[in-house]
Amino acid sequence: MATKSPRAKNTAQPQSLDSKTIKASIVQHLHCTLGTDENKANNHAWWKATCAAVQEQVLEGLRKTQRAHYLNDTRAVHYFSAEFLMGRLMSNNLHNLGLFETTDQALKELGVSLTDIMEEEPDMALGNGGLGRLAACFIDSLATMDLPAVGYGLHYEHGLFRQEIKSGAQIERPDSWRDYGNPWEICRPESIQEIPLYGYVETKYGDKGRIQKEWHPGTIVKGVPWDIPVVGYGGKTVNVLRLWESQASDYFNWDVFNAGGYVDAQKENVQAETISKVLYPNDETEAGKELRLIQQYFFCACSLKDIIRRYKRAHGDNWERFADQVVIQLNDTHPAIAIPELMRILVDRAEMDWDSAWEICTQTFAYTNHTLLPEALEKWPARMFEKILPRHLEIIYEINHRFLDEVDKVWPNDNAIKSKLSIIEEGNDKMVRMGNLSVIGSFAVNGVAEIHSRLVKQNLFPEFDQLWPGKLTNVTNGITPRRWLKACNPRLSELIDSKIGQDWPVQLDKLQGLADFADDAKFQKAFMQIKHQNKVDLAADIKALTGVEVDPNAIFDVQIKRLHEYKRQHLNLLHILALYRRLLENPGYAMTPRVFLFGAKAAPGYKLAKDIIYAINKVADKINNDPRVNQKLKVVFLPNYRVSLAEKMIPAADVSEQISTAGKEASGTGNMKLALNGALTIGTLDGANIEIAEEVGDDNIYIFGLTVEEVQALKANGYNPYDYYYENKELKAILDWLETDYFTPGKPGALASLKHSLLDGGDPYLVLADFASYSDAHKALDSAYQDSKGWARKAILNTARMGKFTSDRSIQDYVDRIWKLSSCKVE
Numbered sequence: 001m002a003t004k005s006p007r008a009k010n011t012a013q014p015q016s017l018d019s020k021t022i023k024a025s026i027v028q029h030l031h032c033t034l035g036t037d038e039n040k041a042n043n044h045a046w047w048k049a050t051c052a053a054v055q056e057q058v059l060e061g062l063r064k065t066q067r068a069h070y071l072n073d074t075r076a077v078h079y080f081s082a083e084f085l086m087g088r089l090m091s092n093n094l095h096n097l098g099l100f101e102t103t104d105q106a107l108k109e110l111g112v113s114l115t116d117i118m119e120e121e122p123d124m125a126l127g128n129g130g131l132g133r134l135a136a137c138f139i140d141s142l143a144t145m146d147l148p149a150v151g152y153g154l155h156y157e158h159g160l161f162r163q164e165i166k167s168g169a170q171i172e173r174p175d176s177w178r179d180y181g182n183p184w185e186i187c188r189p190e191s192i193q194e195i196p197l198y199g200y201v202e203t204k205y206g207d208k209g210r211i212q213k214e215w216h217p218g219t220i221v222k223g224v225p226w227d228i229p230v231v232g233y234g235g236k237t238v239n240v241l242r243l244w245e246s247q248a249s250d251y252f253n254w255d256v257f258n259a260g261g262y263v264d265a266q267k268e269n270v271q272a273e274t275i276s277k278v279l280y281p282n283d284e285t286e287a288g289k290e291l292r293l294i295q296q297y298f299f300c301a302c303s304l305k306d307i308i309r310r311y312k313r314a315h316g317d318n319w320e321r322f323a324d325q326v327v328i329q330l331n332d333t334h335p336a337i338a339i340p341e342l343m344r345i346l347v348d349r350a351e352m353d354w355d356s357a358w359e360i361c362t363q364t365f366a367y368t369n370h371t372l373l374p375e376a377l378e379k380w381p382a383r384m385f386e387k388i389l390p391r392h393l394e395i396i397y398e399i400n401h402r403f404l405d406e407v408d409k410v411w412p413n414d415n416a417i418k419s420k421l422s423i424i425e426e427g428n429d430k431m432v433r434m435g436n437l438s439v440i441g442s443f444a445v446n447g448v449a450e451i452h453s454r455l456v457k458q459n460l461f462p463e464f465d466q467l468w469p470g471k472l473t474n475v476t477n478g479i480t481p482r483r484w485l486k487a488c489n490p491r492l493s494e495l496i497d498s499k500i501g502q503d504w505p506v507q508l509d510k511l512q513g514l515a516d517f518a519d520d521a522k523f524q525k526a527f528m529q530i531k532h533q534n535k536v537d538l539a540a541d542i543k544a545l546t547g548v549e550v551d552p553n554a555i556f557d558v559q560i561k562r563l564h565e566y567k568r569q570h571l572n573l574l575h576i577l578a579l580y581r582r583l584l585e586n587p588g589y590a591m592t593p594r595v596f597l598f599g600a601k602a603a604p605g606y607k608l609a610k611d612i613i614y615a616i617n618k619v620a621d622k623i624n625n626d627p628r629v630n631q632k633l634k635v636v637f638l639p640n641y642r643v644s645l646a647e648k649m650i651p652a653a654d655v656s657e658q659i660s661t662a663g664k665e666a667s668g669t670g671n672m673k674l675a676l677n678g679a680l681t682i683g684t685l686d687g688a689n690i691e692i693a694e695e696v697g698d699d700n701i702y703i704f705g706l707t708v709e710e711v712q713a714l715k716a717n718g719y720n721p722y723d724y725y726y727e728n729k730e731l732k733a734i735l736d737w738l739e740t741d742y743f744t745p746g747k748p749g750a751l752a753s754l755k756h757s758l759l760d761g762g763d764p765y766l767v768l769a770d771f772a773s774y775s776d777a778h779k780a781l782d783s784a785y786q787d788s789k790g791w792a793r794k795a796i797l798n799t800a801r802m803g804k805f806t807s808d809r810s811i812q813d814y815v816d817r818i819w820k821l822s823s824c825k826v827e
């Protein structure tokens with residue numbers, strides 16, 4: 001049952017500002033910052049003026065926080081992540097400052113709707129999915145808990161692509177979130193860094209035969225920091241997310257320029273500026289592209305220089321306290337290049353001996369693993385490495401050499417183990433394994449849910465676990481309740497406030513208090529009315545976005561996440577087809593009206609994922625226009641799924657689809673957001689679903705499908721999807737249906753790739769094996785919904801029992817077990 005979650009100490013004290021003062025500030029900014037006035041201003045101008053007014057408060061907090069951290073010379077965590085999926089900032093900042101109601105009032109008096117102007121803000125979509133959003137939730141918790149922390153990442157000009165759906169297919173369009181400026185960010189030219197790339201390494205012989213290595217870079221790029229203030233709930237601590245933009249270095253290539261090669265000199269600029277141009281849109285696959293490695297090195301090198309500059313300001317050239325003051329958390333292996341970079345700085349630049357340098361490194365870094373999928377484990381061709389970062393490759397070889405000597409002491413002459421644990425994968429094309437480097441260079445390694453961490457130990461890194469017992473551990477993910485309940489579901493938040501007080505956003509365990517009302521008819525009614533109202537709102541959005549009309553009285557069944565075979569959106573689709581078929585064959589088929597909602601982006605190069613999106617859309621078209629089933633079934637694919645759309649869908653969901661093949665979803669975090677907002681999970685025993693089930697209890701969740709052990713056994717015994725195809729008549733009919741032109745008139749076979757991947761493709765994610773059990777779980781869920789009181793009770797208990805999944809608890813786990821940080825109060 002519920003574990004105790006930590007106290008985030010702040011509660012949102014409304015600040016002293018009244019609506020008159022805010023109003024004056026907004027108007028002042030409208031005039032003096034935007035150069036317009038109350039009569040001419042459109043929503044965009046009002047939004048910008050309001051941001052500017054809010055930012056004044058934010059910056060006050062930022063200044064005080066930085067002063068407090070400096071004066072206390074605090075140990076700080078540095079969260080290195082190639083992705084921060086921040087979404088919009090206005091609502092969150094207002095809530096965290098305690099200024100939401102006052103600002104709402106101020107704008108009302110000006111004849112402006114806060115809700116409307118918030119829609120003007122583009123999402124900061126500098127991430128792909130769960131990993132990037134986790135980083136965003138974590139920095140929210142860090143600030144809320146008054147912990148000294150800096151987020152470090154890349155200032156992509158273009159975030160994750162905008163998805164359009166044309167005739168059912170995904171089209172990618174560039175995301176231009178900064179085209180009209182970003183009112184929250186501050187450029188810090190005083191902290192620009194210069195980053196070397198390419199070139200060669202010179203070996204020199206110094207005093208007493210000491211070998212000195214000197215890297216002569218082939219080019220230098222400039223890193224320009226942009227700071228996004230991160231406001232903690234209560235508004236006291238304001239930390240910083242520092243994102244690096246690449247620019248051409250000023251002095252570099254002046255020779256070419258002076259020789260009259262203006263255009264060529266500009267070419268260099270274009271190259272340098274490409275580094276932070278665009279976020280790679282792949283989740284769960286490593287791209288293996290040169291530019292991606294450069295991106296990784298660029299932001300890590302900038303960030304390390306920044307950290308070292310700050311450290312030296314307090315401690316001069318004495319490195320002894322570095323690891324006491326600095327802890328660096330690597331969000332997956334994407335920033336793992338920071339490990340050899342710190343070694344290079346210590347050994348080559350600070351002239352430290354190897355062992356002392358290695359001691360500092362391995363006390364500074366900790367690494368979070370987010371995946372077991374083999375195709376997602378980053379590997380770089382050694383030859384590419386050598387070209388871009390020649391000195392780093394040498395350092396990696398040296399780290400590896402010394403490490404393999406240690407391995408030999410434990411497993412003498414065991415070449416199989418050595419080749420498995422080596423940072424270098426031997427072969428025609430040698431590869432650098434970033435996962436192994438991360439484990440070897442860190443003092444702690446964590447998975448992101450209990451089952452995932454167990455599999456990391458048992459399957460991914462068993463020998464490392466033997467070599468260093470205790471180094472591999474678990475920190476179950478969490479989500480910030482400020483964004484994922486307080487801000488996105490104001491109706492429910494108000495109801496909760498009225499029952500259990502206002503501390504729950506920082507003490508999420510308090511939601512347990514709602515369990516007392518789970519059977520209270522009045523509370524049930526209020527809870528379900530809020531759900532209904534949220535569904536009415538979402539139905540209006542759906543109509544506006546897609547033209548499809550949905551009935552808020554139907555069950556809203558939601559699957560929102562990146563599109564991937566292992567997440568099995570196609571299992572959901574096959575079940576929808578089963579329902580459709582049952583309704584056609586038997587118009588009296590008993591089922592509660594259901595609206596299936598999808599939101600998902602596919603990696604642009606992932607053919608089958610795009611085929612699945614196409615299939616969902618084609619099936620949706622057919623069903624939504626078939627009057628025979630329309631009273632019972634609708635299917636909607638909402639285009640361009642992103643944080644701000646999630647904030648609208650989650651409060652309106654009755655059912656949460658968490659149906660990955662057991663063992664494949666490291667944790668999931670959407671599962672937590674949906675349950676927190678009173679949706680019931682239909683899910684497999686995978687990732688954090690298992691821990692959610694433990695919290696909510698078996699009566700309040702619909703678990704189905706094979707377990708990890710059963711998956712392993714089935715695969716070991718030779719899984720044959722045809723067995724299920726021939727065995728299950730319904731399944732066969734559905735799969736055969738996909739080959740006809742029923743859903744794609746005039747284009748038979750347009751959806752056939754799906755069937756083939758599940759049959760001749762071997763069904764790698766066991767969709768067919770889990771189909772029957774999934775269908776049964778849906779039947780159980782459907783009949784449970786018929787009992788409206790019973791359902792209300794289950795929904796309330798889901799919300800009441802999500803305390804464990806606040807990201808404050810995750811952060812407290814990191815603090816206690818990995819980071820050993822102390823909080824620092826800001827007055």
Ligand code: F55
Nearest residue numbers: 128129130131283284370665666667668669
């Ligand atoms: C992005 C880029 C690359 Cl190269 C590889 C993976 C990703 C990515 O976005 N991964 C990701 O989102 N992983 C997810 O992390 C979440 C947070 O830990 C987990 O909840 C989720 O299970 C996992 O898939």
